[in-house]
Amino acid sequence: MTARVLVLAPTRRARTETFVRANLARLPFAVEACFGDEMPWSEPLKALYGLAVLTSKVCTRLGWLRLATLPTSIVAMLLVKRHRPDVVMVEFGFHAVRVMELARMGVPLAVHFRGADASAERYLKRLEPRYRRLFQLTSAVIVKNQTMRSRLISLGAQPAQLVISPSGADERRFQGATPASMPPRFLAVGRFVAKKGPLDTLEAFALLQGLTDHADACSLVMVGDGPLLSVVQDRAHQLGLEHLVEFPGVLSPDAVVQEMRRARVFVQHSRTAEDGDEEGCPVSVMEAQLCGLPVVATRHGGIPDVVVDQQTGRLVEEGDLWGMAEAMALLADRPELAAAWGAAGQRRTQARFTVKHHVDQITMLLNDLVDHRP
Known part of the structure; x- marks a missing residue:
């Protein structure tokens, strides 16, 4: 008999973030999913859930x-009583504390931490006591990297509860890059927020102009939007780079693939934001590597798990703009090295970091919780 899984999430919408999205469709369970930003009035209980999440957000902001x-x-x-799931999976730690008491109904609870919910001060300061309570009630905790795992252990999670599972790149879509045959075109994909370091990426590109004989051929494409977009655009204008830097906005996954096929190098200067917000394991890095691009990025979050320095790309320290620029210049000058590192990264990602790997891990975990349900 197919196990029944109830998924509770605060939102379905994530634009460039890879989210609950298509991964749910690949789980081999009878999945019932509820999203806090949807109120389907044809399903009154789900609509009530949406209203409840909205009310919870308002109350939180009011303190x-x-x-x-x-x-x-x-x-x-009420949803547990209605759907009688064999296991409940909740997306994001900050949302799990809103619903954690349902575990007292005897249903196993798995919680999926994804990044800011395990690092940003705005969550940790306010929610630490509730996280400790959450870890007493939950059966399993899914995290994105070793740093996140260690931080949650310090907040009371038990090592045996924790499973590291990066979200992975879609092996059915991300393929076909040929970096050696492309001009020195650098690609960044992600939200324009502090932890993604878009301004640092731009500044490194500006430094690149004095490090390579191919500066006139170099260009940068920055896909996405967010609160820092106008800041980065203004800085590009100040640097006199507006003719070399493109801002196409948010693109569909298929359009992102096309951009990757036109690029030579993927770049991302992830860093810890002032409020402590950190990356989990950036999906765009895995997607680029799976597509066959070399990656120039920072030693941040789960990136070093995916990118092997001087084998699949280059890793620099957070804030090391000269180091990033030098790595970009190296690949601008040596297309054959870009091809070699891209091919090595593709093999590594195919072997470890696809959506299939992630779904298989989650499937094994949820089946185990069902099999050992009290």
């Missing part, structure tokens, strides 16, 4: 933390 968890927790319990 009414005890009241904030009440509406979502009550509706989550």
Whole structure:
């Protein structure tokens, strides 16, 4: 008999973020998913869940933390009674604390931490006591990298609860890059937020102009949007680079693949934001490497798990703009090296970091929780 899984998430929408999205469709379970930003009035209980999540968000912003968890927790319990799942999976730690009391109904609870929910001060300061309670109630905790695992252990999670599982790149879509045959075109894909380091990426590209004989042929494409987009655009204008830097906005996954096929190198200067927000394991890095591009990035979050320095790309320290520029210049001057590193990265990602790997891990975990349900 197919196991029943109830998924509770605060939102479905994530634009350039790879999210719950298509991964749910690949799970071999009878999945019932509820999203806090959807209110399907044809399904009253799901609509009520959406209203409850909205109420919880308002209460949290007003500082009414005890009241904030009440509406979502009550509706989550009603959903468990209605759908009778064999296991519940909740997306994001900050959302799990809103519904964690449903674990007292005897259903196993798995929580999926993804990045900011395990690093940003705005969550950790406010939610640390609730996280400790969450780890007492939950059966399993999914994280993206070793740093995240260690941080949650310091907050009370048990090592045996924790599973490291990067979200992975879609092996059915991301393929076909030929970096050696492309001009020195650098590609960045992601939200324009502090932890993605878009301004640092631009500044490194500006430094590149004095490090390579191919400067006139170099270009940078920065895909995505976000609160720092206008800041980066203004800086590109100040640097006199507007003719070399493109900002196409948010693109569909298929359009991103096409950009990767036109690029020689993928670049991302991830860094810890002022509020402590950090990356989990950036999906765009895995997608680029799976497509066959060399990656120039930082030693941040789960990136070093994916990118092997001087084998599949180059890794520099956060804030090392000269180091990043030198790595970009190297690949601008040596297309054959870009091809070799891109091919090595593709093999590594195919072997370890695809969506299939992630789905298989989650499937094994949820099956184990069902098999050992009290």
